[in-house]
Amino acid sequence: MVIAGLTPREAVRAVEARLSAAGCPDADYDARELFRVAAGRDARLSDRVLTLGGLQLDVQGKQATLDGERLTLTAQEFALLQALMESPDAALTREQLLKTAWGYQGIGETRTVDVHVQRLRAKLGNDVISTVYRKGYCLNPTALGRLARTM
Numbered sequence: 001m002v003i004a005g006l007t008p009r010e011a012v013r014a015v016e017a018r019l020s021a022a023g024c025p026d027a028d029y030d031a032r033e034l035f036r037v038a039a040g041r042d043a044r045l046s047d048r049v050l051t052l053g054g055l056q057l058d059v060q061g062k063q064a065t066l067d068g069e070r071l072t073l074t075a076q077e078f079a080l081l082q083a084l085m086e087s088p089d090a091a092l093t094r095e096q097l098l099k100t101a102w103g104y105q106g107i108g109e110t111r112t113v114d115v116h117v118q119r120l121r122a123k124l125g126n127d128v129i130s131t132v133y134r135k136g137y138c139l140n141p142t143a144l145g146r147l148a149r150t151m
Contacts, residue, residue, distance in 0.1 A: 091132035
């Protein structure tokens with residue numbers, strides 16, 4: 001079953017990311033309502049390009065560029081970067097990132113997020129993704145803006 005171009009897993013992932021970014025607590029939601037929200041959100045997301053400083057993410061084309069130069073990202077790195085860019089003003093916990101970028105539900109402690117963040121830092125620059133003590137990770141718009149001006 002596909003809803004507005006989204007598989008069920010993608011629809012749930014999109015809604016959970018939005019609810020998480022909005023600070024909504026985990027709760028039981030009506031599945032039809034979740035899919036309705038995700039389908040409506042897909043219409044806006046499918047053609048958009050996320051931009052922060054010199055970093056751009058083409059959601060539909062699954063391509064990322066930094067100051068016009070195409071980045072070679074794995075699908076998982078792209079999903080992680082997309083999750084961070086969709087919540088530019090928030091620090092996302094490892095659990096939130098696992099739900100959003102991996103689709104995992106309550107798997108406990110894992111370092112896979114840390115490993116993928118390290119790989120993204122190697123490709124984007126060490127200061128582009130900040131570690132927020134006792135919280136998680138967020139993008140550093142100051143570093144991205146500096147990259148756009150210096151390159």
